[in-house]
Amino acid sequence: MVNQFGLIRTPRILFGAGQLAELPGLLRNRGRRILVITGSRSYMLYPGIGKIMLRLQKEGFTLHFDRVDREPSPAEIDRIADRYRRLELGLLIAIGGGSVVDTGKAVSSMLPLEGSVRDYLEGVGTKTHPGIKTTFIAIPTTSGTGSEATSNAVLAETGINGYKRSLRHENLVPDMAIVDPELTRSCPPNLTASSGMDAFTQLVESYLSVKANPITDTLALEGISKIHSCLEKAVKHGEDMEARTGLAYAALLSGITLANAGLGLIHGFASSVGGLFNVPHGVICGTMMGVVNRYNIKALLKQDGTSRAHHKYESLGKLLSGTTGKNRQWYLEFVADYLDSLIEKLQISRLGGFGISASDLDRIAEITDNKANPVKFEKGELVGMLKERL
Numbered sequence: 001m002v003n004q005f006g007l008i009r010t011p012r013i014l015f016g017a018g019q020l021a022e023l024p025g026l027l028r029n030r031g032r033r034i035l036v037i038t039g040s041r042s043y044m045l046y047p048g049i050g051k052i053m054l055r056l057q058k059e060g061f062t063l064h065f066d067r068v069d070r071e072p073s074p075a076e077i078d079r080i081a082d083r084y085r086r087l088e089l090g091l092l093i094a095i096g097g098g099s100v101v102d103t104g105k106a107v108s109s110m111l112p113l114e115g116s117v118r119d120y121l122e123g124v125g126t127k128t129h130p131g132i133k134t135t136f137i138a139i140p141t142t143s144g145t146g147s148e149a150t151s152n153a154v155l156a157e158t159g160i161n162g163y164k165r166s167l168r169h170e171n172l173v174p175d176m177a178i179v180d181p182e183l184t185r186s187c188p189p190n191l192t193a194s195s196g197m198d199a200f201t202q203l204v205e206s207y208l209s210v211k212a213n214p215i216t217d218t219l220a221l222e223g224i225s226k227i228h229s230c231l232e233k234a235v236k237h238g239e240d241m242e243a244r245t246g247l248a249y250a251a252l253l254s255g256i257t258l259a260n261a262g263l264g265l266i267h268g269f270a271s272s273v274g275g276l277f278n279v280p281h282g283v284i285c286g287t288m289m290g291v292v293n294r295y296n297i298k299a300l301l302k303q304d305g306t307s308r309a310h311h312k313y314e315s316l317g318k319l320l321s322g323t324t325g326k327n328r329q330w331y332l333e334f335v336a337d338y339l340d341s342l343i344e345k346l347q348i349s350r351l352g353g354f355g356i357s358a359s360d361l362d363r364i365a366e367i368t369d370n371k372a373n374p375v376k377f378e379k380g381e382l383v384g385m386l387k388e389r390l
């Protein structure tokens, strides 16, 4: 039986190598004044972007440029929104990694409003965002966060009272996403690995989520099979465009599934650890992926085996092992072993390298949200998980 479910909208999606070249044609009936937000090294890394911008200027568009070089803070969003609010921009384009796309998403949603974005952040502000924004096009240059298809932007304030919180409204989904895997060609191996592990985590967590539905399940399994066949290849052979394309597709799917089904405990850690310490999001996800899933699996194996999560881990085991006919426990244990070995092969960093020590773990566990994880854990178990990845 198919239970009740809902889906939020996706952007208009243009996917495939070379699709960036379609951008000028898509803007014909749009406002002539455009804000372009990029990463600090975007023009150097992706020569195609400069050519497209020149073409837009020749066609009469007025372009304004801003750059960001880190995960966006509320102050950074306020700075950019205050600077461009009075210019009556017709459009905002963000070209870069997840942080750049999140910056674009948050700025587009603050341009029509006054005040600070802090006021609208989940768990920080008291106001509800009205869901209005400047038209926004997301063009990712990494395969990871899936932000090009999600309804939230993650903003970070790091430090002793740090936090990572979302600005969220279903209308904040970008109007258009141009996912051109050519733009990921020069992404270095370590960033390809950590971003890819972020996408993998998002797919697995939304698949296992207590809020999953039949459509997100189908898309998540499709994405996981692409991660399985493409992630290691894309890390080892960055020029392999078939692998790059598979990874970009998986990341896009992960954005759609997480926007609809939510995430699990690993992303709970991503918020708590990432708020207190300067650790890249993909590294936190990648480093916690094995241990959290092993704890999930151990807890499920103690139960009677009838839960939905138990069956889903079995399906994951079949997909990742390419076998059938084993017993359920074998498949669950295969998933945990597979993840540990992948993390090892991709050389995902441990948390200790980022200044986190045993004395910090209580504080991290205290503020870690279980999110839509299929198993609930006590604080001591969260500390145990973190300890394994110090």
Ligand SMILES: [Fe+2]
Residues within 6 Å of the ligand: 145, 198, 199, 202, 267, 281, 285
């Ligand atoms: Fe993520």
